[in-house]
Amino acid sequence: MNVSGSTASRALADDPRIGAATRLAVKAAAIEMNYVPNAAARSLRARRTRALGLLLPDLRDPVHGQVASAFEQEARAQGYGVMVVAGERDPGRERLALRIFAEHGTDGVAVVSGLLSPRELRDRVDPDRLVLVWPDHRSLPRRDGARTPGVIQTDDASGVRAAVEHLIANGCRRIAYVEGGVRASNTIRAETVASTLRAHGERFPMQTFPAPVDAWRDPGQLAARIAADLPEALVCYDDQLALGLMDALRQHGIRIPDDMQIVGFDGIPFAAIANPRLTTVAVPSAELGRAAATSLIRAIHDGALPEGVLLPVEVVVRQSTGSVAALADQP
Amino acid sequence: MNVSGSTASRALADDPRIGAATRLAVKAAAIEMNYVPNAAARSLRARRTRALGLLLPDLRDPVHGQVASAFEQEARAQGYGVMVVAGERDPGRERLALRIFAEHGTDGVAVVSGLLSPRELRDRVDPDRLVLVWPDHRSLPRRDGARTPGVIQTDDASGVRAAVEHLIANGCRRIAYVEGGVRASNTIRAETVASTLRAHGERFPMQTFPAPVDAWRDPGQLAARIAADLPEALVCYDDQLALGLMDALRQHGIRIPDDMQIVGFDGIPFAAIANPRLTTVAVPSAELGRAAATSLIRAIHDGALPEGVLLPVEVVVRQSTGSVAALADQP
DNA sequence: AGGGTCTGCGCAATCGGTTGCAACGGGAGG
DNA sequence: CCTCCCGTTGCAACCGATTGCGCAGACCCT
Structure with missing residues (x-):
């Protein structure tokens, strides 16, 4: 079975101009010889x-x-x-x-x-x-x-607002936001924490902990600063940071949620099986x-x-x- | 500046046959016109x-x-x-x-x-x-x-062997292996647990827990079986399974490592910040x-x-x- | 001044699949 | 029997970058 390239191309593309017999023969031959079209040529054209x-x-x-x-x-x-x-x-x-x-x-x-x-x-x-x-x-x-x-x-803002209001309903007063670092910042989250607290009056002071660049790998330094200040609740830039902080804060004898409540962001799978399980804004x-x-x-x-x-x-x-x-x- | 395609191609490729003046002019023009070579054509050739x-x-x-x-x-x-x-x-x-x-x-x-x-x-x-x-x-x-x-x-075998020997040194006798499921099995890990236990004599019985297909998402059923049997230590197919089981076993009132010791496999980052932190064979x-x-x-x-x-x-x-x-x- | 060499550049073919257009063959209608 | 038409198939150009080969011009040597 010898056909021209154009016929083969049309047969494989199910072009109606090609007869059924030819089409089937071409397709069979293509499978037979393990034909794979060249993407470069096709893309070029x-x-x-x-x-x-x-x-x-x-x-x-x-x-x-x-x-x-x-x-x-x-x-x-x-x-x-x-x-x-x-x-x-x-x-x-x-x-x-x-x-x-x-x-x-x-x-x-x-x-x-x-x-x-x-x-x-x-x-x-x-x-x-x-x-x-x-x-x-x-x-x-x-x-x-x-x-x-x-x-x-x-819709990060809605989520963060709801999370902060949940903490307020839990009785937390001093609520802090923990940033994610320079390269992973998200201004809207911090702003929403602040605006939500403001909306609830001056009884709720806002505090921000800027994260060092390697806060994920080594949250110890950050945890020390937080432990010294001891806010009642933490809203964290994301779950990884929150989980790392939970572990590091445990070193300082801080019990969660008894001594401090924590909220993460993202809803990664491990948040659900951490100990304690992490409240989070799931995306x-x-x-x-x-x-x-x-x-x-x-x-x-x-x-x-x-x-x-x-x-x-x-x-x-x-x-x-x-x-x-x-x-x-x-x- | 008009040059042929071949000259342009050679100039951009720093072909020594092209004069310096021409080469620079071509390169300048390429930047000027935001030229990006067509990968399809290049690949084809x-x-x-x-x-x-x-x-x-x-x-x-x-x-x-x-x-x-x-x-x-x-x-x-x-x-x-x-x-x-x-x-x-x-x-x-x-x-x-x-x-x-x-x-x-x-x-x-x-x-x-x-x-x-x-x-x-x-x-x-x-x-x-x-x-x-x-x-x-x-x-x-x-x-x-x-x-x-x-x-x-x-070198999974060496790692698993060392992990099992670590458990034996810790005083564990009844050591079980928890499989990863059909699609994520690794016969060598199970075999190595078995052979290591055999090498240490009949005082160390081997037990295997086959994982249901969705053990990662819902380790509850598996944890119930394990809690009923209560081995002294668990070697798990991987860290995700181990972390999920730690959480589920906690529901059964099992304290880790006091009531049961657990070893994972892979060395994922969360193993290091879990509570308790997970011993693992890090890859x-x-x-x-x-x-x-x-x-x-x-x-x-x-x-x-x-x-x-x-x-x-x-x-x-x-x-x-x-x-x-x-x-x-x-x- | 003519022949030879070297430098610098362009022509044209090539990669393989797609597609507009033409050609070809056979059957039907005049 | 000739012509027209339709259904099929082939020819050749095209996509854009690369490269062997050849050519033009400058230069040197005798």
Whole structure:
């Protein structure tokens, strides 16, 4: 069976101009000889690669792992491959990542928790094929739940507000916010803690603990400062920090929640099995990744960015903000 | 400045045949016009893409996240992009992943904890451009530390043996192994627990708890069986399972390590800050990813697989296998 | 001044799949 | 019997970067 390249190409693409007999013969031969089309040639002609670029800070981080996992799964389901680059919270590496994507000709790019300004991003990649996932709020034009096209966000403010109000209802007065460090800051969370406390009157002083750069790996120093000050409750930048602090504060003889209540952020799986179990503002991280892939692929097909997405968050109350006695036997 | 395409190409590649003036002019123009070479065209001509395929079970798993992170970092440092696909512990998806890699023309493929047999793998991808990372031992031809070319392993047996001997030294007699489930089994770990106990005589009976498929998400059922039997020590398939069991066993009033000692496997970061802190057989997961990328790239350049790699593991003793009183104030 | 050498650059082919257009063969209608 | 038409298939151009080969011009030597 000898057919020309064009006939083979059309037969494999189910072109109706090709006769059924020829089509079947070509397909059989393709399977027989283990034929795999050359993506480079196809991309060159079609001017698209069916590959997406995913830029995120760190693959080791449970939350970003979730996001990446869901993004890859959704992209794969829609026929796209995913090229992943970790930016490592370094603007230089993020620029390099965008260059890698450009050179590999990805059809679109998703940037998760990026450090580059939207201005710079839009200079380096086609803005109509770029979605921003979980950007720091200060980099966005509008605020307060406004949906910018091509931006996937979570409603952090509502979650933090609810968490703080939960602590107030628990009887806490001196509530402190623990920052995540320079490269992993989120101004909206700190601001929301402050504004919520203000809204409840001057009986609730706000305090902030700035985290040293390596607070995750070694929360000891931070815990010492907190133990010395001894606030009644801690709202932490994220769960990893909260869990690390719980462990470090235990060294100082501080019992949680009896001596101090703690709230985390993200809702990572380990928060649910920590001892005590960690109350947290749970973010739908898988949804975040899925929505990013969906939006990006739609943008590629339509040539324009779809509506922004604002995902709800949920306060999950656990032992770290409740009486241990009351909650001990609760699953 | 008008030059032909060939001159531009050579100028950008620093070809000595191009005059300095022309070279500089071309480079300036390239920057000026924001030129990015088309990867598809380049790949088509060069017959390589400078992209690697990474197939792993799950991006959400902390260990595989570590591996992926290190793999991506090393690959990026050597000028390669990484296309990631999660196989989700499903042979069908693993086959799909290999097809995706083939269609995108990756220069090489790394398979982490894959389910497909080496036979099938070598049928689907060029065996000289394939490295196996952390394969189940039963799928490998030789055993006991033998290094198969293109295979990156860890010395699990030594680590498990040391962990069991540590438990024996702690005075434990009834030591049980908790499996990881069908899709995440590792025969060598169970076998090593058994053989180590046998080596210490009949005073040490071996027991095995098979894990239900969703032991990670809901270890309650498993914990109930363990609580009923009450062995003196548990060697768990991995840290996630161990941490989940610690939490579930607490519900049964079992104190760790006083009533039962626990050892995990992997050395994930949360093992170090759990309460009690988890003793574990720590695996150099970042090394695993780095070695995989290095081996794969060397294979691509040399056209043949480099020596296999056998990485050492380390038993990290923490509170879950020691007296809490003795260790409470130790950082 | 003519032949030879060397430097610097362009022409054209190449990679493999896709696609507009033309061609080819056979059957039906005139 | 000839022509027209339709259903199929092939030809050739194209996508963009790379590269072997050849050519033009400058320069040197005799």
